[in-house]
Amino acid sequence: MSEKINFQAEVNKMLGIVINSLYSEKYIFLRELISNASDACDKLRYLSLTKPDIAKGNGELKIVITPNEKDNTLIIADNGIGMNKDDLINHLGTIAKSGTADFVANMKDNGTSTELIGQFGVGFYSAFMVAEKVEILTRKAGEDIAWRWVSDGIDGFEIEEIKKPTIGTEIKLYLKEDEKNYVDTIYLRHLIRTYSDHINYPIMLNLGDAGEEKINSASALWSKNKAEITQEQYKDFYQHISHNFDEPWMTLHFKAEGSIEYTGLLYIPSTQPYDLFQPDRKQSLKLYVNKVFISDKVEELMPNYLRFVKGLIDSSDLPLNISREMLQQNALVAKIRQGTVSRLLKELKKRSEDYDDYLKFWENFGTAFKEGIYEDFSNREDIASLSLFHTTLNEDKLTTLDKYIERMKEEQKAIYYITGDDVKVLANNPQLEAFKQKGIEVLLLTDPIDEFWTQALSNYKGKAIKHVSQAEDVLFERTETKAEEGSLQKLTELMAEIFKDEVGKVVITEKLTNSPVSLTVENGQMSIHLERLMRNHQQQTAFASTRILEVNPYHPLIIKLSEAVHDETGRIKVEEICRILLDQAKIAEGEPISDPAYYAAKISEYILKSF
Ligand code: ADP
Ligand code: MG
Numbered sequence: 001m002s003e004k005i006n007f008q009a010e011v012n013k014m015l016g017i018v019i020n021s022l023y024s025e026k027y028i029f030l031r032e033l034i035s036n037a038s039d040a041c042d043k044l045r046y047l048s049l050t051k052p053d054i055a056k057g058n059g060e061l062k063i064v065i066t067p068n069e070k071d072n073t074l075i076i077a078d079n080g081i082g083m084n085k086d087d088l089i090n091h092l093g094t095i096a097k098s099g100t101a102d103f104v105a106n107m108k109d110n111g112t113s114t115e116l117i118g119q120f121g122v123g124f125y126s127a128f129m130v131a132e133k134v135e136i137l138t139r140k141a142g143e144d145i146a147w148r149w150v151s152d153g154i155d156g157f158e159i160e161e162i163k164k165p166t167i168g169t170e171i172k173l174y175l176k177e178d179e180k181n182y183v184d185t186i187y188l189r190h191l192i193r194t195y196s197d198h199i200n201y202p203i204m205l206n207l208g209d210a211g212e213e214k215i216n217s218a219s220a221l222w223s224k225n226k227a228e229i230t231q232e233q234y235k236d237f238y239q240h241i242s243h244n245f246d247e248p249w250m251t252l253h254f255k256a257e258g259s260i261e262y263t264g265l266l267y268i269p270s271t272q273p274y275d276l277f278q279p280d281r282k283q284s285l286k287l288y289v290n291k292v293f294i295s296d297k298v299e300e301l302m303p304n305y306l307r308f309v310k311g312l313i314d315s316s317d318l319p320l321n322i323s324r325e326m327l328q329q330n331a332l333v334a335k336i337r338q339g340t341v342s343r344l345l346k347e348l349k350k351r352s353e354d355y356d357d358y359l360k361f362w363e364n365f366g367t368a369f370k371e372g373i374y375e376d377f378s379n380r381e382d383i384a385s386l387s388l389f390h391t392t393l394n395e396d397k398l399t400t401l402d403k404y405i406e407r408m409k410e411e412q413k414a415i416y417y418i419t420g421d422d423v424k425v426l427a428n429n430p431q432l433e434a435f436k437q438k439g440i441e442v443l444l445l446t447d448p449i450d451e452f453w454t455q456a457l458s459n460y461k462g463k464a465i466k467h468v469s470q471a472e473d474v475l476f477e478r479t480e481t482k483a484e485e486g487s488l489q490k491l492t493e494l495m496a497e498i499f500k501d502e503v504g505k506v507v508i509t510e511k512l513t514n515s516p517v518s519l520t521v522e523n524g525q526m527s528i529h530l531e532r533l534m535r536n537h538q539q540q541t542a543f544a545s546t547r548i549l550e551v552n553p554y555h556p557l558i559i560k561l562s563e564a565v566h567d568e569t570g571r572i573k574v575e576e577i578c579r580i581l582l583d584q585a586k587i588a589e590g591e592p593i594s595d596p597a598y599y600a601a602k603i604s605e606y607i608l609k610s611f
Contacts, residue, residue, distance in 0.1 A: 002160035032123035040080025042293035079168035128153035262315035305372035430515035504546035512552035
C-alpha cells in the first residue's frame with residue numbers, strides 16, 4: 001500500500017524557483033546528487049567506526065551512475081547510510097533548515113540568484129529540472145525495511161514499503177523528453193570529471209555489458225600538494241563542501257606541522273549566507289581524521305565570530321573513534337582552533353592591503369567578524385586592526401584604526417566614537433559639532449555589536465577608545481562670548497527643576513557649537529543607542545541610564561535665555577522654550593518626545609511670530 005503525502009508549502013514554492021532560475025545550468029543536478037551520495041557514504045563510514053557490524057557485507061563505499069538509453073532513465077546509486085521513512089519525509093518533503101521558509105516566502109519568483117538558492121540545500125530538488133519523475137529506492141543502515149519514494153515534483157510524493165537486499169540509496173530519474181543527453185556516456189564522463197572529480201569515493205560509470213568504469217580520481221583533494229590542484233578544483237570542492245554556488249572569496253590550504261599535525265582547507269564565501277545572524281547559526285567546519293569524516297558539528301573547531309568560514313580540518317593526531325563529547329573538551333581541538341584562527345587572521349591581513357578587494361569581504365562578514373573583538377580575548381587587537389569603520393572624515397570610504405591613529409591631532413589622546421542607528425543621521429549628531437570644528441575624526445558606529453566591543457576594548461595600541469561624551473573639555477577650549485556665569489547658573493538650575501523627572505543633571509559643555517543643548521548619559525552607563533536596541537528587543541524595561549542635558553554657553557539662544565531668566569514676567573516663556581529645546585535634543589538622539597502634539601503646536605506658534 002502506498003501513502004500519498006503533500007509537499008510542505010515552501011517546498012512547492014522552492015521547486016518552482018529552482019526549476020526556473022537554474023534553467024541555464026541544468027547539469028548541476030548531477031553534481032548535487034553525487035554530492036548527496038558522497039555525504040551518505042561519509043555518514044556510514046563514520047557510523048561504522050563505532051558500529052562495525054552496521055556495514056557488514058556492504059563492500060567498498062562507492063557511487064554508481066547507470067544511464068539507460070532505451071528508457072531514457074539515469075540512476076545514481078550509493079551504498080551509503082540510506083534513508084528510512086522519517087528521513088524521506090523530513091529531508092525530501094519539508095524544508096528543515098530554520099529560517100528558510102521565511103526567506104522563501106519573501107523571495108521574488110524571478111531574479112533570484114543561483115547563489116542564494118545554493119544556501120538552502122535544495123540540491124536534491126534540482127533533479128526535477130531534468131526529470132519528469134524521480135523514484136528513490138532506499139534502505140537505511142541498521143534497518144530491515146526499505147522504502148520506495150516517487151514524485152513528479154509537482155505537489156507531493158508517494159511512499160511505500162519495499163524489499164531491498166542492500167543498504168544505501170538508488171535515485172532513478174525519468175528524464176524529460178528533451179533531456180536525452182544525460183544518458184550519453186561521453187557527456188556524463190565529461191560532467192563527472194569536471195564537477196565531481198574531487199569526490200572522495202569512486203564514481204563508477206555503469207556501461208552494462210562492458211562493466212563499470214571509474215571516472216574520478218577519488219583522492220581527498222586536501223591531501224594533495226597545492227601545486228597539483230587547480231583553481232577550478234578548489235572551487236568545485238568549495239561548492240561541494242559548502243553547498244554554495246558562489247566563488248570562494250578566499251581559499252586557504254595549509255599543512256600544520258609540529259606538536260600536532262593537521263591539514264586545513266578553508267574558504268570564505270563571496271556572498272553572505274541568509275542565516276548569518278540567526279541565533280542558531282553555528283560554525284560548520286568539517287572535521288576529518290585521516291580522511292574519514294567525523295563531524296560538522298564540532299563547535300570548538302572555530303570561534304563563533306568566524307562562523308562564515310567553510311571547509312575542513314583533517315588531523316591524524318585525533319583518535320578515529322573520538323566521540324562528539326570527547327571533542328568538546330579536547331585539548332588538541334583547542335590547539336587546532338588556535339592555529340587555524342591565527343592563519344586565517346594572517347591571510348586576512350594580507351588581503352586587507354587591497355582596499356576594494358577587502359571591502360567585499362567586509363561588507364559580507366564584517367559585522368560578524370567584529371564580534372571577535374568582544375569574544376576572542378587573545379586575538380582582540382588583531383581583529384580590531386582588521387576592522388573597517390565609517391568616520392566623520394569621509395563618509396563613503398571606511399577606515400582602519402591604524403589609519404585613524406595616523407591622522408590623530410597632536411593634542412588628541414583618545415580614539416573617539418559615537419553609536420547610533422544610521423551613519424548619515426549620526427554624522428549630524430550635535431555631539432560631534434566641536435569635533436568637526438577642531439578637525440577631530442570620530443568613528444560612526446551603527447552595528448549593535450559596536451556597543452559591546454567598545455566596552456571590551458578600552459585601548460588600541462596605547463590609545464584609549466572613548467565615546468564622544470567622555471571627551472575632555474580641554475580639547476575644545478573656546479574664546480567666543482559666553483553667557484554670564486551667574487545667569488547661566490540660574491538657567492541651568494531652572495532647567496534641572498523643570499525637567500527633574502526626565503534628566504538627572506544639567507551641565508555646561510564646551511563641546512557644542514551649533515546646537516544650544518544636547519542629551520547624553522553619565523560616563524560608564526549604557527548609551528542611549530544601546531538602551532534603544534535593548535528596548536526594541538524587549539530586553540530591558542526597569543533600568544534606564546541617567547540622562548544628562550548638556551548646555552552650550554556660547555549659543556545665542558542660551559545667552560538670551562540666561563538674560564531673560566531674571567525677569568519674572570517672562571518666566572513662562574523661558575520655561576516654554578526650555579521645553580522645546582529638550583524635545584529637540586531628544587529628537588536629535590532618535591528618542592521619542594513626551595508630547596509631540598504640544599511640541600508641534602509650539603513650533604508653529606514661534607514660526608508664525610517670525611513673519
Ligand atoms: P543538503 O545536501 O544540502 O542537505 P539536499 O536537498 O541535497 O540538501 O538533500 C537533502 C537531504 O536528503 C540530505 O541532507 C540527506 O539527509 C538526504 N539525502 C539526499 N540524498 C541522499 C542519499 N543519497 N543518501 C542518504 N540521504 C540522502
Ligand atoms: Mg545536497
